[in-house]
Each structure stands twice: as structure tokens, then as C-alpha cells.
Amino acid sequence: MQGLHLTADLYDCRCADGLMTDAKQLADLCRNHTLAAGLTLVDEKWYAFPPYDGQPGGVTGMLLLAESHLAVHTWPEKRAVTLDVYVCNFTTDNSGKAEALLREIVAAFEPGKSEIHHLERGGDRRPPDEIILEPLNAAGDAVYGFRSRERLLVKRSPHQTIEVLDTPAFGRALRIDGHFMTSEGEEYFYHEALVHPAAVAHGKPERVLIIGGGDGGAAEEVLKHSSVQQVVLAELDAEVVQVAKAHLGAIHRGVFDDPRLSLRIGDGFAYVRDTSDRFDLVLLDLTDPETPAGLLYTEAFFENLRRVMNPGAAVVLHVGTPVFEAEQVRTIVRGLRHVFPQVHCFGLYVPLYGAYWGFALASDRLNPTAVPRAVVEKRAAALPALSYYNADVHYGLFALPNFYRALVQEPVQPEAKRAVG
Structure with a gap:
């Protein structure tokens, strides 16, 4: 499971309409960039949704790769796209290929705004610290939080959910029903x-x-x-x-x-x-x-x-x-x-x-x-x-x-x- 997972949310896309609504056009684009990046195509599936309520239907598609997958979803009525690229790095580091693939597909949609996330998955490395957030009031319009290295314990008692977290800031911390109670530090x-x-x-x-x-x-x-x-x-x-x-x-x-x-x-x-x-x-x-x-x-x-x-x-x-x-x-x-x-x-x-x-x-x-x-x-x-x-x-x-x-x-x-x- 060791690998790199990339996600992208694209907004205000200025590309030609066909790229958002034509399954063949979108499939050709993704297939060409996948092969150009040096990744191995195994199979693919594409589906164009019919128009709805006077709005054009979007396209959902996936390329199955020997290294893992590429998934694309378009919302033409919102000029929005979500992309998902995951590659396995178990025998070979495919991170550069995944980065190149995502970069080229994002560029093709010409987004006015984009949000891209990189997630390292699996392997022998220590998992990243978890950020635990807690609201300061019932409305949830003010929050604070701490990093947790590890959840040492999570259990449900007859009355509540109890957690013990290992935090860099204060050592072991007790949480009950999602609220911090006390900590060592x-x-x-x-x-x-x-x-x-x-x-x-x-x-x-x-x-x-x-x-x-x-x-x-x-x-x-x-x-x-x-x-x-x-x-x-x-x-x-x-x-x-x-x-x-x-x-x-x-x-x-x-x-x-x-x-x-x-x-x-x-x-x-x-x-x-x-x-x-x-x-x-x-x-x-x-x-x-x-x-x-x-x-x-x-x-x-x-x-x-x-x-x-x-x-x-x-x-x-x-x-x-x-x-x-x-x-x-x-x-x-x-x-x-x-x-x-x-x-x-x-x-x-x-x-x-x-x-x-x-x-x-x-x-x-x-x-x-x-x-x-x-x-x-x-x-x-x-x-x-x-x-x-x-x-x-x-x-x-x-x-x-x-x-x-x-x-x-x-x-x-x-x-x-x-x-x-």
C-alpha cells in the first residue's frame, strides 16, 4: 500500500465545454497524458450522464493502472472538476509520474482556482501526526486543537467514548466524547x-x-x-x-x-x-x-x-x-x-x-x-x-x-x- 495519493478540486474551469461533457474527449485526454507520464494502462471505464433540469450532464471516468488508478468527475453546470491519482511506490517510486499526470490534466481544464492535496500512504515510515480539533462553543464557530502522534486507546464504555492520545505538546491526554479532559503536561x-x-x-x-x-x-x-x-x-x-x-x-x-x-x-x-x-x-x-x-x-x-x-x-x-x-x-x-x-x-x-x-x-x-x-x-x-x-x-x-x-x-x-x- 506504500504510495502517493494526489487529489485536486478545480473551480471556475475555463476549458472548452466538450472536455466537461464529452466522455470520449475526456477519455482521450486522460489516456494520452497517462501514457506520456510513463504509467501503465490496464483498463478504463467512462460514463456520460444525461442532461438534467436543463443543464448538461457531467462525465465520470476511471483509468485502472498497473501502478493504481486515475479517477475524474466533472460538473459542467458548476464548471468544477475533481481528480484523483494514486500510484503504488512499493517496487519503484512513481511519485514523479503521478505529479506530472496530475499537473497536465489540471492544466487542460484551465481552472480559475484549484485545491491540491498530497498524501503519502503506507510504507514503513511513521504515519503523520493527526490534528485533533475541538469546538469552543456549541455553534462551532471557534475551534482549537493539538497534534496527536498516536491514539493509545479508543473504547466505548456504557456511558461514553474514552480516548487516550499521545500528544507532542502535553504527553498523554484524556478525551471523553470528543472533549479534552486532562493531560500529563x-x-x-x-x-x-x-x-x-x-x-x-x-x-x-x-x-x-x-x-x-x-x-x-x-x-x-x-x-x-x-x-x-x-x-x-x-x-x-x-x-x-x-x-x-x-x-x-x-x-x-x-x-x-x-x-x-x-x-x-x-x-x-x-x-x-x-x-x-x-x-x-x-x-x-x-x-x-x-x-x-x-x-x-x-x-x-x-x-x-x-x-x-x-x-x-x-x-x-x-x-x-x-x-x-x-x-x-x-x-x-x-x-x-x-x-x-x-x-x-x-x-x-x-x-x-x-x-x-x-x-x-x-x-x-x-x-x-x-x-x-x-x-x-x-x-x-x-x-x-x-x-x-x-x-x-x-x-x-x-x-x-x-x-x-x-x-x-x-x-x-x-x-x-x-x-x-
């Missing part, structure tokens, strides 16, 4: 921001609930706090945990073997509804709201969370990008404000997510920005070496740009008008 941006501002502000969290977080990255950060006695990790999909154990050790760093971690596989909504446990910190380390995790971003779920939180406890979650998902961010934060007296939004650029990303910390009384600086410095210094979070970052995270502040600011309710008697 930059996981600390997200996980340290999710965990440490709330844990440091609280000062002494002992029992922590993580809903989602099956990659183990959040749990690993939580257990850097010496006060933590138990972490309950409620993950919907057991397959995510198994994939993390097998492929993402640089992210979880063996946290699944820590006796303080209690793994609960199942629905996080149901766990919160049914449990009698109480927690000092709740982390919603979830997939996006349009996924099976959608119910966990609702006001009804926030009401349930308040029941399992000790006085002074906090819940932290990501709310999406305020740049590209403004309405989603506004809706989630509004739901939090209807349940919790203290709601503090923060944000940072997360490289794997390709944007400035929003988070929210909610509590009955904990205000992370009101903790004295000396206290934050002392608590942060007691943590093992971190890559992102420190005392300066603690306060900086909550310093919102004006557009984000306006987005999540609770509107001031007008005073009730006095009745005039």
Missing part, C-alpha cells in the same frame, strides 16, 4: 485551581467529596493537605478509572492506592441524594453540562449538595469559558446564587481547553478573598511543591476581568414602589 492548571483555593481558604478540610474526577488528578491534589482524613471519589464510569490506572499515572500518581481514598462507582446525583455523610469540601470535577453530567450543574442538585455540606464547607466546580459560553456560565452561577449566600467566581487560562476558563466557589459563609494574606501564605507554604498555585495566585484568581464580572454579577433588584393613596 498541564493538568496542574486545572487541578490545582479546582482544589487549593477552597482547601486553603477553609484551612482544615477533613472529609472531601469529589464527584467525577475518575482520572485521579483532583484527589491527588486534595491529599496534599495534611488535614484530610477521607476522600470519597464518586465516579459514574468505572472505565475512566481503569483507563487512568493503566495510562495516566503521571496525573494520579498512585492516588488510587491511598487508604484515605474511597472509590464509589455510580451516579453522583444519586449518591448525594442518598448519603448521610457530611463533607468540608465538595469538588465537582465533571464533564461539560451537555454530557450525562448535565443534572449536576442544576439548582436542584446544588440544593441537595447543601444538605451534605458541613457549616463553612465549600463546593467548587468549573462553569465553562466566559469568553465562548457566556450564557452557560451565567446560568450556572445564577443557580449557585439561589442556593448559597457566598458565591465567588474565578478564572484562569487552561492550555488543554484552549481558553480562559471559569470556576465558581460557593459556600454558606466561606469567602476565599477575605482570608488574611499571612494565613494564606502559611497554609500554601505547608503544601508540597506546586506548579501553579501560590499565595499571590490565590487572590489573583478571583480578580475578574470586567466582562466576566459583569456576566456573573447578580442584578440589583429595584425597590418596590410605594403605594400612593
Whole structure:
């Protein structure tokens, strides 16, 4: 299968009409240029389509070559042509012949515009890196992406499609249902921001609930706090945990073997509804709201969370990008404000997510920005070496740009008008 595959899309072709509609004329052209290029004709087939709706019919044809094939399709009503040349290079390099053939046929159609692609296929060489693109919003009018050397794993669990990619930028990256979740090279941006501002502000969290977080990255950060006695990790999909154990050790760093971690596989909504446990910190380390995790971003779920939180406890979650998902961010934060007296939004650029990303910390009384600086410095210094979070970052995270502040600011309710008697 080693060979060269050339494709060409031709637009605004200025050639004589016969070349677009006459099968014999087109076949003669292709046959002559094929033989002139030194390629070997084996067989051929051509078909001229009848006129349709007052428009002339086009021609489809193919030359079968000993080296592979040439295919041509014309659309005279659009003055457009597509060409396809593939040659095998297993015993002899036929690339030059293929290039010459395509060049001469393209010239014969005299296109005003052309798009030509070269694809090296097969052989012992390493396949080219795959470019993985992901939309930043539902409309898909903004995208970002990364190169992937190899898909180390692709599997369908009962709940979602899970992928592990080997990326040049960040090493191994986890994708779920087509969305990047975490990666070896930059996981600390997200996980340290999710965990440490709330844990440091609280000062002494002992029992922590993580809903989602099956990659183990959040749990690993939580257990850097010496006060933590138990972490309950409620993950919907057991397959995510198994994939993390097998492929993402640089992210979880063996946290699944820590006796303080209690793994609960199942629905996080149901766990919160049914449990009698109480927690000092709740982390919603979830997939996006349009996924099976959608119910966990609702006001009804926030009401349930308040029941399992000790006085002074906090819940932290990501709310999406305020740049590209403004309405989603506004809706989630509004739901939090209807349940919790203290709601503090923060944000940072997360490289794997390709944007400035929003988070929210909610509590009955904990205000992370009101903790004295000396206290934050002392608590942060007691943590093992971190890559992102420190005392300066603690306060900086909550310093919102004006557009984000306006987005999540609770509107001031007008005073009730006095009745005039």
C-alpha cells in the first residue's frame, strides 16, 4: 500500500465545454497524458450522464493502472472538476509520474482556482501526526486543537467514548466524547485551581467529596493537605478509572492506592441524594453540562449538595469559558446564587481547553478573598511543591476581568414602589 495519493478540486474551469461533457474527449485526454507520464494502462471505464433540469450532464471516468488508478468527475453546470491519482511506490517510486499526470490534466481544464492535496500512504515510515480539533462553543464557530502522534486507546464504555492520545505538546491526554479532559503536561492548571483555593481558604478540610474526577488528578491534589482524613471519589464510569490506572499515572500518581481514598462507582446525583455523610469540601470535577453530567450543574442538585455540606464547607466546580459560553456560565452561577449566600467566581487560562476558563466557589459563609494574606501564605507554604498555585495566585484568581464580572454579577433588584393613596 506504500504510495502517493494526489487529489485536486478545480473551480471556475475555463476549458472548452466538450472536455466537461464529452466522455470520449475526456477519455482521450486522460489516456494520452497517462501514457506520456510513463504509467501503465490496464483498463478504463467512462460514463456520460444525461442532461438534467436543463443543464448538461457531467462525465465520470476511471483509468485502472498497473501502478493504481486515475479517477475524474466533472460538473459542467458548476464548471468544477475533481481528480484523483494514486500510484503504488512499493517496487519503484512513481511519485514523479503521478505529479506530472496530475499537473497536465489540471492544466487542460484551465481552472480559475484549484485545491491540491498530497498524501503519502503506507510504507514503513511513521504515519503523520493527526490534528485533533475541538469546538469552543456549541455553534462551532471557534475551534482549537493539538497534534496527536498516536491514539493509545479508543473504547466505548456504557456511558461514553474514552480516548487516550499521545500528544507532542502535553504527553498523554484524556478525551471523553470528543472533549479534552486532562493531560500529563498541564493538568496542574486545572487541578490545582479546582482544589487549593477552597482547601486553603477553609484551612482544615477533613472529609472531601469529589464527584467525577475518575482520572485521579483532583484527589491527588486534595491529599496534599495534611488535614484530610477521607476522600470519597464518586465516579459514574468505572472505565475512566481503569483507563487512568493503566495510562495516566503521571496525573494520579498512585492516588488510587491511598487508604484515605474511597472509590464509589455510580451516579453522583444519586449518591448525594442518598448519603448521610457530611463533607468540608465538595469538588465537582465533571464533564461539560451537555454530557450525562448535565443534572449536576442544576439548582436542584446544588440544593441537595447543601444538605451534605458541613457549616463553612465549600463546593467548587468549573462553569465553562466566559469568553465562548457566556450564557452557560451565567446560568450556572445564577443557580449557585439561589442556593448559597457566598458565591465567588474565578478564572484562569487552561492550555488543554484552549481558553480562559471559569470556576465558581460557593459556600454558606466561606469567602476565599477575605482570608488574611499571612494565613494564606502559611497554609500554601505547608503544601508540597506546586506548579501553579501560590499565595499571590490565590487572590489573583478571583480578580475578574470586567466582562466576566459583569456576566456573573447578580442584578440589583429595584425597590418596590410605594403605594400612593
